[in-house]
Amino acid sequence: xxxxxxxxxxxxxxxxxxxxxxxxxxxxxxxxxxxxxxxxxxxxxxxxxxxxxxxxxxxxxxxxxxxxxxxxxxxxxxxxxxxxxxxxxxxxxxxxxxxxxxxxxxxxxxxxxxxxxxxxxxxxxxxxxxxxxxxxxxxxxxxxxxxxxxxxxxxxxxxxxxxxxxxxxxxxxxxxxxxxxxxxxxxxxxxxxxxxxxxxxxxxxxxxxxxxxxxxxxxxxxxxxxxxxxxxxxxxxxxxxxx
Amino acid sequence: xxxxxxxxxxxxxxxxxxxxxxxxxxxxxxxxxxxxxxxxxxxxxxxxxxxxxxxxxxxxxxxxxxxxxxxxxxxxxxxxxxxxxxxxxxxxxxxxxxxxxxxxxxxxxxxxxxxxxxxxxxxxxxxxxxxxxxxxxxxxxxxxxxxxxxxxxxxxxxxxxxxxxxxxxxxxxxxxxxxxxxxxxxxxxxxxxxxxxxxxxxxxxxxxxxxxxxxxxxxxxxxxxxxxxxxxxxxxxxxxxxxxxxxxxxxxxxxxxxxxxxxxxxxxxxxxxxxxxxxxxxxxxxxxxxxxxxxxxxxxxxxxxxxxxxxxxxxxxxxxxxxxxxxxxxxxxxxxxxxxxxxxxxxxxxxxxxxxxxxxxxxxxxxxxxxxxxxxxxxxxxxxxxxxxxxxxxxxxxxxxxxxxxxxxxxxxxxxxxxxxxxxxxxxxxxxxxxxxxxxxxxxxxxx
Numbered sequence: 001x002x003x004x005x006x007x008x009x010x011x012x013x014x015x016x017x018x019x020x021x022x023x024x025x026x027x028x029x030x031x032x033x034x035x036x037x038x039x040x041x042x043x044x045x046x047x048x049x050x051x052x053x054x055x056x057x058x059x060x061x062x063x064x065x066x067x068x069x070x071x072x073x074x075x076x077x078x079x080x081x082x083x084x085x086x087x088x089x090x091x092x093x094x095x096x097x098x099x100x101x102x103x104x105x106x107x108x109x110x111x112x113x114x115x116x117x118x119x120x121x122x123x124x125x126x127x128x129x130x131x132x133x134x135x136x137x138x139x140x141x142x143x144x145x146x147x148x149x150x151x152x153x154x155x156x157x158x159x160x161x162x163x164x165x166x167x168x169x170x171x172x173x174x175x176x177x178x179x180x181x182x183x184x185x186x187x188x189x190x191x192x193x194x195x196x197x198x199x200x201x202x203x204x205x206x207x208x209x210x211x212x213x214x215x216x217x218x219x220x221x222x223x224x225x226x227x228x229x230x231x232x233x234x235x236x237x238x239x240x241x242x243x
Numbered sequence: 244x245x246x247x248x249x250x251x252x253x254x255x256x257x258x259x260x261x262x263x264x265x266x267x268x269x270x271x272x273x274x275x276x277x278x279x280x281x282x283x284x285x286x287x288x289x290x291x292x293x294x295x296x297x298x299x300x301x302x303x304x305x306x307x308x309x310x311x312x313x314x315x316x317x318x319x320x321x322x323x324x325x326x327x328x329x330x331x332x333x334x335x336x337x338x339x340x341x342x343x344x345x346x347x348x349x350x351x352x353x354x355x356x357x358x359x360x361x362x363x364x365x366x367x368x369x370x371x372x373x374x375x376x377x378x379x380x381x382x383x384x385x386x387x388x389x390x391x392x393x394x395x396x397x398x399x400x401x402x403x404x405x406x407x408x409x410x411x412x413x414x415x416x417x418x419x420x421x422x423x424x425x426x427x428x429x430x431x432x433x434x435x436x437x438x439x440x441x442x443x444x445x446x447x448x449x450x451x452x453x454x455x456x457x458x459x460x461x462x463x464x465x466x467x468x469x470x471x472x473x474x475x476x477x478x479x480x481x482x483x484x485x486x487x488x489x490x491x492x493x494x495x496x497x498x499x500x501x502x503x504x505x506x507x508x509x510x511x512x513x514x515x516x517x518x519x520x521x522x523x524x525x526x527x528x529x530x531x532x533x534x535x536x537x538x539x540x541x542x543x544x545x546x547x548x549x550x551x552x553x554x555x556x557x558x559x560x561x562x563x564x565x566x567x568x569x570x571x572x573x574x575x576x577x578x579x580x581x582x583x584x585x586x587x588x589x590x591x592x593x594x595x596x597x598x599x600x601x602x603x604x605x606x607x608x609x610x611x612x613x614x615x616x617x618x619x620x621x622x623x624x625x626x627x628x629x630x631x632x633x634x635x636x637x638x639x640x641x642x643x644x645x646x647x648x649x650x651x652x653x654x655x656x657x658x659x660x661x662x663x664x665x666x667x668x669x670x671x672x673x674x675x676x677x678x679x680x681x682x683x684x685x686x687x688x689x690x691x
């Protein structure tokens with residue numbers, strides 16, 4: 001494959017993947033909301049007021065309490081995975097914001113959370129990468145080794161996990177061995193955001209990481225990871241016993 | 244057709260039925276099942292197969308067999324829904340690769356047997372991070388299959404159909420019912436020393452009391468307990484000679500019969516010009532008239548309460564004078580799944596019991612985390628084939644262990660189905676504990 005083809009590919013594919021992600025997510029939500037919720041069948045004990053329902057949903061969202069009650073090691077792995085995902089999202093977004101707006105709320109949050117000197121940033125990114133990889137490995141091993149989980153697993157469950165794992169490993173390698181400089185990456189993303197794309201940083205690991213991440217977000221609305229949104233819908237129905 | 248799952252059989256359908264059903268199931272799936280409830284769609288899409296529910300399912304804990312895994316049956320259903328869509332989609336799923344991607348009669352048999360193994364206790368939903376509602380899914384699959392004439396004999400022919408034909412699940416005519424009422428009056432006179440009058444077919448009363456008909460035959464003492472307490476409190480209630488059976492097996496397996504039976508209940512209530520309906524000690528009957536009453540639009544004008552709520556209201560107002568020393572034995576309370584995890588009657592029976600017994604001990608786990616008795620989801624009334632054996636050896640084992648651990652002599656509960664299953668269990672395991680209704684103990688402790 002010639003490098004010019006690759007360049008062109010990376011100039012337009014991010015737009016394709018992001019728009020596919022949005023369209024498919026909306027499609028998925030429409031298929032959900034087209035079905036009526038015609039039963040009052042709550043999971044008692046339920047909160048009495050709407051505020052109580054919201055509080056209960058948020059409490060579980062932050063603490064993952066129902067997981068903790070059943071399986072505490074798995075709970076730890078899930079907590080680490082989700083919080084590292086949130087950190088990485090914040091990280092990427094804060095970089096973008098940082099360059100677009102001068103004093104943005106997210107970078108203020110970031111600087112208060114940890115010292116934003118360049119070395120610290122590097123170390124944090126690598127550390128979070130390792131935490132995410134470890135927890136993903138644990139989840140994968142649990143799927144492979146624990147009988148009750150293995151016997152209900154489909155092939156696509158492994159595929160989703162492995163895809164996420166590979167993305168994380170490539171991302172962490174990039175930072176660990178400093179394969180691409182952060183400035184280049186930010187520049188590339190900003191150019192994409194301003195609809196005036198430039199050539200991506202020329203590193204095979206970065207390109208692969210980028211490609212897999214895009215495939216992941218295209219697949220996202222149809223993967224189990226769509227629980228990000230479904231959690232609230234199901235949580236509301238069950239706690240409210242909606243009719 | 245080869246034998247699937249284990250040796251036990253819940254259904255008595257013939258192989259031809261499954262073959263016929265396997266052809267027709269797809270239309271029903273498309274038009275009915277998938278457009279019914281949003282939570283079913285979201286639940287099927289959301290389940291990440293994390294396996295947390297497997298730690299909660301007592302059936303899986305007892306047996307450790309794959310077929311009792313809560314997700315196993317959902318996976319069977321998921322295959323049914325998705326695999327016909329496309330060949331491409333099916334490579335992501337484990338399992339079947341037959342020619343048309345149609346479900347085979349054997350697989351349908353496995354699914355049908357499997358959904359009648361679920362007790363619909365919803366402990367799995369309690370633990371699930373996304374609150375995937377396995378019980379509702381199971382109920383809807385049962386509904387789907389019952390439209391293809393696949394339903395257990397005990398729920399369908401001996402249950403709902405018989406109730407609609409003879410007014411009660413057990414055939415009990417007016418004369419027999421009046422006899423029973425008379426007998427109860429005499430018994431209470433013997434016990435208390437004074438005569439009480441049980442109102443029957445009284446027009447314009449405030450409450451219509453509906454009991455499960457088989458309670459009048461099997462556990463009359465529990466019904467007498469309810470009547471004594473209501474009489475003591477001076478509640479303006481009435482029994483009905485017509486359609487006096489509160490039970491509604493439609494809850495477990497079919498929407499049409501559910502609606503028909505609710506309609507009959509409402510007819511009775513309208514005829515007797517009552518204001519509210521009180522359901523006796525029964526989980527699924529309370530559920531049918533409270534949660535599913537929206538299936539029948541005219542049912543909305545009646546408020547439906549459980550008798551526990553009614554009596555608890557009086558207890559909190561201090562109208563109930565109880566002497567706990569009349570019940571000296573160690574009592575534990577079994578939370579019926581439907582009353583606890585759907586209707587939410589958790590503290591009411593406990594308040595009543597603590598006020599009326601001397602020694603009360605909780606099971607472990609209790610309240611909304613309590614184990615099912617093993618007869619939930621209509622399984623308690625299924626005796627066909629060798630299913631009683633399954634109920635005793637597989638589904639009830641956990642409960643027996645749990646009760647024995649408390650060392651209680653009396654297991655109080657407030658559900659007719661649970662009582663039936665617990666009594667069967669006590670007989671099978673030659674247990675030393677007895678099963679009482681909550682209000683029977685309350686009636687015992689009354690101070691006149």
